[in-house]
Amino acid sequence: MKQDIALQLINVGRSFGATAAVRGISIDIAKGEVISLVGHSGCGKSTLLRIISGVETIDSGRVLLDGHEVDGGCFVEPEMRGVGFVFQDYALFPHLSVRDNILFGLKRHSRAEALANAEDVIRRVGIEHLLERFPHTLSGGEQQRVALARALAPRPGIVLMDEPFSNLDQGLRGQVRTETLSLLKSLNTTVIMVTHDPQEALSTGDRVVLMRSGEIVQVGSGYDLYDRPANAYAADFFCVSNKIPGICRGDRIETPIGNFLRSGEANEGGATTVHIRPQAIAISLDRGEITARVKERVFHGETEHILLAVDGLETPLKAVALDRLPKGAEVVKVSIDSERVLSF
Amino acid sequence: MPASKSVAGPSVVSHAGRAGKNWLVLSAIAALIVVLPVAGLALEALKGSTGLWAHLFSSILPIALRDTVILLVGVGLLTAVLGTTTAWLVTAYDFPGRRLLEWALLLPLAVPTYIIAYAYLDILHPIGSVQGSIRWVLGYESPRQFRLPDIRSMTGCILLLGFVLYPYVYIPTRAMFLTQSGNLVDAARTLGISRRAVFWRVALPLARPAVAVGIALALMETLNDVGAAEFLGVRTMTVSIYTTWITRTDLPGASQIALALLLIVVALVAVERWARRKQRYATDARRSRGLKPQKVSPVNGMLLLFMGSVPILLGFVAPALYLTTEAWKRYQFAGLSPRLLNEAISTITIATLATVVTISLGLVVAYATRLRPGKTSATLLRLSTVGYAAPGTVVAIGVLIVLAGFDRFIDRTALDWFGVSTGLLFMGSGAAVVYALTVRFLAISAGGIEAGLSRIPMSLDHASRTLGQSPSGTFRHVHLPLSKAAISAAALLVFVDCIKELPATLLLRPLNVETFATHLYGEAARGTYEEASIAALAIVAISVLPVILLSRVGTAGRSVAADT
Numbered sequence: 012m013k014q015d016i017a018l019q020l021i022n023v024g025r026s027f028g029a030t031a032a033v034r035g036i037s038i039d040i041a042k043g044e045v046i047s048l049v050g051h052s053g054c055g056k057s058t059l060l061r062i063i064s065g066v067e068t069i070d071s072g073r074v075l076l077d078g079h080e081v082d083g084g085c086f087v088e089p090e091m092r093g094v095g096f097v098f099q100d101y102a103l104f105p106h107l108s109v110r111d112n113i114l115f116g117l118k119r120h121s122r123a124e125a126l127a128n129a130e131d132v133i134r135r136v137g138i139e140h141l142l143e144r145f146p147h148t149l150s151g152g153e154q155q156r157v158a159l160a161r162a163l164a165p166r167p168g169i170v171l172m173d174e175p176f177s178n179l180d181q182g183l184r185g186q187v188r189t190e191t192l193s194l195l196k197s198l199n200t201t202v203i204m205v206t207h208d209p210q211e212a213l214s215t216g217d218r219v220v221l222m223r224s225g226e227i228v229q230v231g232s233g234y235d236l237y238d239r240p241a242n243a244y245a246a247d248f249f250c251v252s253n254k255i256p257g258i259c260r261g262d263r264i265e266t267p268i269g270n271f272l273r274s275g276e277a278n279e280g281g282a283t284t285v286h287i288r289p290q291a292i293a294i295s296l297d298r299g300e301i302t303a304r305v306k307e308r309v310f311h312g313e314t315e316h317i318l319l320a321v322d323g324l325e326t327p328l329k330a331v332a333l334d335r336l337p338k339g340a341e342v343v344k345v346s347i348d349s350e351r352v353l354s355f
Numbered sequence: 356m357p358a359s360k361s362v363a364g365p366s367v368v369s370h371a372g373r374a375g376k377n378w379l380v381l382s383a384i385a386a387l388i389v390v391l392p393v394a395g396l397a398l399e400a401l402k403g404s405t406g407l408w409a410h411l412f413s414s415i416l417p418i419a420l421r422d423t424v425i426l427l428v429g430v431g432l433l434t435a436v437l438g439t440t441t442a443w444l445v446t447a448y449d450f451p452g453r454r455l456l457e458w459a460l461l462l463p464l465a466v467p468t469y470i471i472a473y474a475y476l477d478i479l480h481p482i483g484s485v486q487g488s489i490r491w492v493l494g495y496e497s498p499r500q501f502r503l504p505d506i507r508s509m510t511g512c513i514l515l516l517g518f519v520l521y522p523y524v525y526i527p528t529r530a531m532f533l534t535q536s537g538n539l540v541d542a543a544r545t546l547g548i549s550r551r552a553v554f555w556r557v558a559l560p561l562a563r564p565a566v567a568v569g570i571a572l573a574l575m576e577t578l579n580d581v582g583a584a585e586f587l588g589v590r591t592m593t594v595s596i597y598t599t600w601i602t603r604t605d606l607p608g609a610s611q612i613a614l615a616l617l618l619i620v621v622a623l624v625a626v627e628r629w630a631r632r633k634q635r636y637a638t639d640a641r642r643s644r645g646l647k648p649q650k651v652s653p654v655n656g657m658l659l660l661f662m663g664s665v666p667i668l669l670g671f672v673a674p675a676l677y678l679t680t681e682a683w684k685r686y687q688f689a690g691l692s693p694r695l696l697n698e699a700i701s702t703i704t705i706a707t708l709a710t711v712v713t714i715s716l717g718l719v720v721a722y723a724t725r726l727r728p729g730k731t732s733a734t735l736l737r738l739s740t741v742g743y744a745a746p747g748t749v750v751a752i753g754v755l756i757v758l759a760g761f762d763r764f765i766d767r768t769a770l771d772w773f774g775v776s777t778g779l780l781f782m783g784s785g786a787a788v789v790y791a792l793t794v795r796f797l798a799i800s801a802g803g804i805e806a807g808l809s810r811i812p813m814s815l816d817h818a819s820r821t822l823g824q825s826p827s828g829t830f831r832h833v834h835l836p837l838s839k840a841a842i843s844a845a846a847l848l849v850f851v852d853c854i855k856e857l858p859a860t861l862l863l864r865p866l867n868v869e870t871f872a873t874h875l876y877g878e879a880a881r882g883t884y885e886e887a888s889i890a891a892l893a894i895v896a897i898s899v900l901p902v903i904l905l906s907r908v909g910t911a912g913r914s915v916a917a918d919t
Contacts, residue, residue, distance in 0.1 A: 066817040089820035090828075096821040102814035106836045115832070116822030165823065 016078065017042045017169050017201040018063065023072035025058060032058040033225040036072070040169075045192065045202045047216035049209065049248075055225035056205045060171045063203070064096050065089030077168055095167030095200075099174040101158040103146035109157050110142040116165040129164050135194060136160040151179050152187055159191060169201040176211070188215065209249045213237060221245055242355050243286065252286040252353070253328050259283055264354055267323030268301050269347060275355040283354060289316070291351035292330040296337070299344030303328065305336070319345060375726035375826050379735070382723035385716040386738040389794050392753025393741065396617070399756050400610040416612065419595040423619070425509055426516070426584070426591055427574050433517030434573040437666050438524025439566055443554055444663050446532040449648035450656030456663045458906035461526070463519045463670030465898035467855045469582020469872070470891045471519050472512075473879045474674035476586055477681075479506045512587040518670035520576055524569030526905070531565035532558060550649060567630035571623045578620060579746040581858040586879050592616045593858070596748045600862070606752070613749040620744045627744075675895060681888035694869075695886055699893070702870040705785065705860070706853035709792035713849045714842065716793065717800030722834065725808050725816070726826055736801060743798030747791070747858030754791045754863060758782055783865055791859035796849045803848065807841020808834060844904060851901050855894055 016039050023036040033055040040046055048056045061067035062074065065081065066089050073083030076094070081087040103112050113133065117125035133139055136156050146154060155175060162170055175191070176184045192215055195202050206212050212219050213233035221228040221236060228248075229241040240246035257266035259278045264271050264285055271285055293299065294317060303319035306327050315335060319328040328345070336343065445457045466474075478485055481498040495501040505511065543557045544550065559566075584591045592612055600609035651659065720739045724732040742750055758781040769777045781787055811834060819829040835842075857872045864873060871890035878887035 061817070064817065064821050066820055088825065089817070090823045090825055092821070094821055096818060098814040098818060100812060100814055102812065102818040104815060104818070104833060104837075115819070115824075118828075119823055161818075161822070 015042050016040070017044070017076070018203075019073075019075040019078075020059075020063075021073040021075070021083070023059075023062065023069050023074060025062060025067065025069050025071075031225050033062070036225075036227055038220065038227065038230060040201060040203070042168075042201055043199045044218065045195065045216045046204070046218050046220055047212040048203055048205045048220045048222065049207065049212035050222035050228075052207055054222045056222050057173055058225075059222075060096075060173055060203065060205055063169075064094045064171055065092050093165070093167050093169075095162035095165070095170040097155075097158050097162045097170065097172040097175045099177060101146075101154045101178075103149075103154060103157060103161070105146055107145075108142065109138065109144050109146070109149070112146070112157060113161045113164050116161060120165075128166065132160045132164045135198075136163070152183050155179060155187060155191075159194075163198070163200070167200070169203065170195065172202065172204040174205055174207065177206075177208075213249065221248060238351075240353065243284075246286050246353055246355075250288050250290075251329075252288045253292075253326075255285050255287060255324065257283055257285050257354075268321060268328075268345075269349070271349050271352045271354065273354055286353040286355075287328075287347060288351060288353075289329045289331040291348040292319075292328060293346050293348065294319070294330055294332050294336060294343050295334075295346075296340065297344055299346035301345040301347070303343055303345045305341055305343060308336070319343070321345070375723070378719065378723040378726050378826065379732060381719045382732060382735045382739070385720050385797070386735040388716070388790075389739045389742050389797055391757050392750060392791075392794055393617075393745070394753075395756035395760070396610050396613055396749065396753040399607055399752070400614040402607050402610075415595050415599065416615070418590055419592040419612065420615075422509070422584075422589050423578070423591045423593075423616075426512060426589060427577060427619075429509070429513030430516045430520060430577045431570050431574055433513060434521040434524045435566055435570055437517060437521035438569055438573075439528050439559065439562065441521070441663055441666060442525050442529035442532055442562075443558065444659055445648075446529055447550070447554070447558075447648060448656075448659055449650045450659050451653075452656075452660045453648070456660065456667075457529075458902075459667050459671075460663065461522050461902045461906055462667055462672075462899070464522045464905070465895050465902050466519045466671055466674055467582075467857070467872075467894060467898070468516055468519060468576065468580040469586070469857055469876060469879070470678075470894060471515050471670070471674050472583035472586045473875060473887065473891060474677050475506055475511075475515055476879070477884060478673065478677050479503060507586075507588045509589055512584060512589045515583060515587070516577055516580065518666055520573040521666060521670070523573040523576065524566055527565035527569045528562050531562040564630040564633035567633075568627055571627035571630065574623055575620065575744050575746075578616065578623075579748075579858065581746075581748060581861070582876055582879065592619075593746050593748050596752070597858070597862070600748075600752065606755075610752055610756070613752050616746060617749055620746070620749075624744045675892075678888050678892040678895060681884070682892040685886060685888055689886075691889070692886060695874075695889060698869050698871055698874055698890065701868050702854055702872075705788055705792070705864075705870060706850050709789045709796070709853045710846055710850045712789060713793045713796050713800045714804075714846050716797055717804045717845065718842070720797070720801045721805040721808055722830055724805065725834075736805070740798035740801055742794035743796070745795065747795060747856060747860075748862065750791050750794050751859040751862040754787055754794065754859075755782070758787050758790065782863075785865045785868065787863040788860055788865075791863050792853050792856060795856065795859065796852050799848050799852065800845045803841055803845030804838065807838035807845075810841075811837050847904060848901050851898055854897055 018038075018040040020036050020038050024034040025032050026034075036059060048059065050056050058067060062069055062082065063076075065087060068086065069082050074081050076087075076092060079087075081092055103109075104115065107115065110129070113129050114125060117128055120128060133142065136159055138153070138156050138160055141149065141153055141157065146157070149157065155178070159175070176188050179187055188211070192202075204215060206215075212221075213236070216233070218230060219233050219236050220230050223244055229236055229245050231239075236245060237249050240249070246252060255266045255268060257264040257271075259273060259281050260270075261279075262273050264273050264283055266285055273283075275283070294303075301321060303321045305317060306320050307318040309316040313333070315332045317330045317332055317336070319330055321328055330345070441456075441460050445453055445460070477483060480486065481502045486498065486503055489503070490496070490498070490501055493501060506515075539557050539561065540553050543553050548556055578591075578593060580591075581593050581597055585594050585597070593616065596609045596612045596616065599605050599612060716739070720736050724736050726732075745753075759779075762777075762779045762781050765780055766777045769775050781790075815833055815837075816829055819833045820826075824832060854870075855872065857876060860870055861873050861876055864870065869877070871894050874890045875887040875894075878885055
């Protein structure tokens, strides 16, 4: 066992009745690594967090924390695992003050050590002014910070966060996220954060784990997952793309709007699909090989979403333009960045 | 009665913790304690009667069955009519005194069936003041010339039970009217149906499941009653069990009637369960705004107030006034006898012990279902609550069979090993009464506590566990402080029910121990009216407490309904 692995999941599976919540999950997570676990609701990401914390058991496979088996051949109760958990609803104890909430997990420490630990985490999170308050009097952002402080106080080896920012206002979310993650980084804590928001997943985490129907679809850096998605699902998860029908010819795919390099399996002469992200389509009045007609323009401020009708294509192409097209432009030229065309 | 509703969390949430196993084992023990008497009863009944089986079938059972069925039908109809009309009255119309009426309609719940029978036997005595005044008004001179129909009859019994048991229908029906009917009544009125017709065409059909639940509960109480029926000369099955056991000392025979009675109970429980499912479906179907009461003219308002007051006057005010004056007269005459004080002590001791046991087991059963949700714990919860519908006499026989067996076993073992006879360890000590009360009221405790726990989000459990607390530590530091109110309410309900309980206490109390309830029974059975009024008043006064609690829950329900 390597020293620097914080968590190891080996072929982990868990079913509820006939449905498999997670299956065949294997991954190693290094110490100090920040992982964002992303997927649509019901994909098993929250179940996986509960399995790691021990409030859920597994049917098959093994779970190792810090090199010690905690589920599989044996079972270590959640209270013995040293795992911090920040819940989606924060789960602050309503009958305890902020201070007592933070001290709740420090029962095993000596009184002096508990107070020192608590004081340290309170200062780091910046909630000195809230200590005597009760959870129901706190704003969403304050509750989030208290929940974080409470989870960090016992100095857990790994912190699990279940949609920790989803209950915050849009404006506050980005700021709280940045603060939280820089704090966790400074403590060199191993973090697994669950989210359903693709943007949040890409922007946080050393690695992104994409899940679907209880299985891992792809693991890698945000760039990996966005630029080199493992399959159509992964491609569409982060950005909905134009799907253009084509036919395999050698190492290329022929489509009505050009031939592109094939990156998926060979299927000589067979029908296939290429995926073109809206951002890979450049629109101008004069430069480009394809002629298209503007069907619809939706203005978003920084960008403009444009629907383009192209001869030979049944569905119009979606494109995102950074530069503004002149008002009333009807016929435009389109060029496609073939480097960014995906096929599977 | 248990209104245990489990809040539907995410259906996939399943708690792992193998440490919860101890709780599951404890829960299984609790369930076993409750189920054992029923099993014992069945075994005893199978033994066959001591030659009296034929007699039982030919003479006792037919009459008992007939009287029971007539009583059930009568009480069912009366409670249905009283419960639904009063519920509609206070939800559909706005008149001065409505708010008062709303909770005062619950008051008859505080009068146990045997106490209302006891009170009215004296109030309506042919040579009592009520009948005397009627004769004076009508110009008759002696009871021989004119008297009201005898209250000691089936009709009298139905009327009296109906007037104290209708709140069982009133409560769920009113709740249904409050939470459900608003939009639908408005819709019906825009479709051209008059406000009065709405009751028949919309509100009542919608409330049918609630009415069914209420009637089922009222009928369970009817079957449980042993005092009223006996005082009024109605030979129900419950009374037959009692006499077969006590006067004929035929335990197998009594067990057989008890088993037959249990079949009726099972049918009632099935009706109640079915109706509850329907009710849940009806209330879950649509989040709806409550019914807005209609203002009525002052004259009509007075009329409605009077109509709504009748059940309260007959079911609570009259007997309570009677008991107060009689108790006062007795107190002026003789003060409080030491006997009565002794009874107070034994009543409270038995009720306290039973409450402690019942709440402890309720905590175990309810927490086990939370720790390890699933088929096993749900089955255990259900098993541990089967006693709520079983009449006290039935439970008493079952408990007697189980504990007598234990006593014999322990006595024999002690004799074999140590040469000492332990005698009747359980039966002699009052443990039997506590046991029977636990079996009967565990449902209230477990149901109330489970409802309280279900309001605590599961994530608090998980937070506590990941912060280093064991399941038991989580229970102490999180669940207990957060469900204090629910536990106290359950404890109060159980305590009061234990004080009111008559049949099981009557059958199982140790020799020479009397409680308020058994004292009252004794005097009423002998036809002597001495200190019982004081005992009865004490029972009614204590029983008002949960009614107040219930009315507060009721108004909370209203404000919630008003918010949505």
